[in-house]
Amino acid sequence: KQEVTQIPAALSVPEGENLVLNCSFTDSAIYNLQWFRQDPGKGLTSLLLIQSSQREQTSGRLNASLDKSSGRSTLYIAASQPGDSATYLCAVRANDYKLSFGAGTTVTVRA
């Protein structure tokens, strides 16, 4: 069974600092890896999707890298803002549809 771990579980930084969120997975036979954002009481919003053949994806201030062989992904958020405060979830897809999630990293950006 695929196990997905996210470290740290929580993170608090001052506004403007860069964020580094880590995700590791046990089975490297994946189709893709996705990073989601979850706000309290709301559903998941997809941020970035990296195919297994890719090394990284970028969207605005967000950059995600993937090292499939070592079972790791990192999400970088540049110049953090208070609006970035949320829980960030990493999910891997090992077949055509099933997502396996980590427990998330809860981020607080202090103004």
Added chain:
Amino acid sequence: GAGVSQSPRYKVAKRGQDVALRCDPISGHVSLFWYQQALGQGPEFLTYFQNEAQLDKSGLPSDRFFAERPEGSVSTLKIQRTQQEDSAVYLCASSRTSGGGLETQYFGPGTRLLVL
């Protein structure tokens, strides 16, 4: 356009009650998924539909859990004889086609179930 919607948003049930949770996927989406998210944890896969066919129900925790999608659009997750351990957020997601590596799943806001 409209996203995935779920109702009710909150449900409080007494232990032993039956509950029904509804999911309206994005119009025309073929695939529909249910996930269970316990407090402080990531979502866990429950079941998957392709149109009206339930292709995978391997994540349903017990035979008290039942899901259906009779016309290939709206889906209902039913929990019979609820137990306290069923308390969680139930998330529904849909995707445009029948899966594949490029597909993203679009999530609804979830139904928060509390069993007393």
